[in-house]
Amino acid sequence: MDFELTDTARAVRDGVAAVAAKYDNAYWSRCEEEHRFPQEAYDDLAAGGWLGLAVPEEYGGGGQGMLELAVANETLCASGGTAGSFFYVTTPGFGSMTVVRHGTEEQKARILPGLATGQSQFCLALTEPDAGSNAIEITTSARRDGDDFLIRGQKVWISNVERAEWMVAVTRTIPAGDAKPRTAGFTLFLVDVKEALAAGTLSYTPIPKMGSNILYSSQVFFDDVRVPAANVIGEVDQGFAVLWDVLNPERILAAAGGVGSAQAALDVAVSYARERRVFGRPIGSNQAIQFPLAQIKAKTELGRLMTYKAAWLFDQGKPCGNEANIAKLTGAQVAWEAANQAFQTLGGMAYSKEYPVERMFRDARIGKNIPVAEELVLAHIGTQILGLPKSY
CATH class of the missing domain: 1.20.140.10 (Butyryl-CoA Dehydrogenase, subunit A, domain 3)
Known part of the structure; x- marks a missing residue:
């Protein structure tokens, strides 16, 4: 199936396949059985630059796009690492693409080099106990406090928070009942996960689950997590x-x-x-x-x-x-x-x-x-x- 791919996408497929060939089905099954992150495979993918594909070259990445990311993820999963898709979605997907397309120059300089090398990982905090597919009804709030915002609320089924350096947190700065139109009042933040955990304002509880146990899926609790206004992605109230x-x-x-x-x-x-x-x-x-x-x-x-x-x-x-x-x-x-x-x-x-x-x-x-x-x-x-x- 080469006819629909560019030369670059084919090179990505072949490169990721060469890394993935080192990790057979038995490896992925062991990681799942042990509830263990596939660190060896992750490190090899990072060393080859395959996790930084979507990071611009000036920040140390491959300068590629969504097509190359999709090919890479497909190739990894086809090798037998079917749950490996999660760390491709979280770091290159939530991380690289979001910051590249919507981050400020300061945010890009601060975050993208770590994503390019695989030293930094991401997670997305959107789903809530009472707002899954109906994301417009989320209630996690962010309120102004000087030059910062304070985030309070609860999320659920958040994958990779235990390994993430950064989180894309989806909040409401205008409550759903007051927003006109209903899509107004969303604000997205870059949350420094390690800093918030150390401060005791962010916590998480893993959810026991039937599969895909190479990453936790967790309940996440925000207890006035302090985030600088400089960490807003896009514009306040215009995050939808x-x-x-x-x-x-x-x-x-x-x-x-x-x-x-x-x-x-x-x-x-x-x-x-x-x-x-x-x-x-x-x-x-x-x-x-x-x-x-x-x-x-x-x-x-x-x-x-x-x-x-x-x-x-x-x-x-x-x-x-x-x-x-x-x-x-x-x-x-x-x-x-x-x-x-x-x-x-x-x-x-x-x-x-x-x-x-x-x-x-x-x-x-x-x-x-x-x-x-x-x-x-x-x-x-x-x-x-x-x-x-x-x-x-």
């Missing part, structure tokens, strides 16, 4: 447009991770179907096994193309919300279908930790719910693309 420019990259990278995860599960299933013999022939010769895998292959290719289209539009500065949502929908669906079919192909052996399918199965399921629920994507397609009336 910036937020969408954070969420579209998240969807695109999630789609890329889904496509890569689908390929990883498909590779395991196909290999097993070639080798496993029942009634004197490989089970892959049976159409009941072969045809579903062929369907997965077709859907994977389509998901890949839509992901690349959304990434290309983003890089061109063109509207990409529709494409990003469709890519996320298809990437998540094919990741789940591939893992499910791999499970069926391996039969009882899929239940064994001898094979990576049980891990892929657990990792893939959450993609249908995050970073945006499948039903909300379908509602977006129905109302924004098809022009149907809203149901909410």
Whole structure:
């Protein structure tokens, strides 16, 4: 599938694949089993510059765009590191793209060099216990205190806070009930996580979960976290447009991770179907096994193309919300279908930790719910693309 990629994107794919080849399925399964961050893989990716792809060259990065990031994330996940998508979304996605596109010159100089080398990591604090897909209803507040702001509230399902140096915190500086229009009053901040933790104003509690345990997902509590006004991303009260420019990259990278995860599960299933013999022939010769895998292959290719289209539009500065949502929908669906079919192909052996399918199965399921629920994507397609009336 080289025809749709630039020479640079192909070089990224080959470079990340060379690093990923050092870390087999057994490595990723061990990290998951031990609830351990894949530090070795992360360090190798950082050393090769693959985590700083989207950082401009003047700050030590690769100067590339969303397409190259998507290719990198897809390649990593296709190697078997299906949960590895999380640190690509958090640091290059939330971090590099947000600061590059919306940061001040001072913010860029302060933050981007660390992202380029992989020394700094990011997290995004948006979701709240009572405001998930309905992000417009968040209540975490930020109020002025001299030259600073004080953030108070609670977030949930925040990935990577335990490793992050920086957090993109989404707050309301005008309460939802007072905002006109409803999208007014959002302000995004760069929060120094280590500083806030040391001050005791920021705390987090990991949430036990069924998969993707290479990173914590946590409840996060803000108790008057002090943030300088110089750390506002964009403009006070005008952060909703910036937020969408954070969420579209998240969807695109999630789609890329889904496509890569689908390929990883498909590779395991196909290999097993070639080798496993029942009634004197490989089970892959049976159409009941072969045809579903062929369907997965077709859907994977389509998901890949839509992901690349959304990434290309983003890089061109063109509207990409529709494409990003469709890519996320298809990437998540094919990741789940591939893992499910791999499970069926391996039969009882899929239940064994001898094979990576049980891990892929657990990792893939959450993609249908995050970073945006499948039903909300379908509602977006129905109302924004098809022009149907809203149901909410």
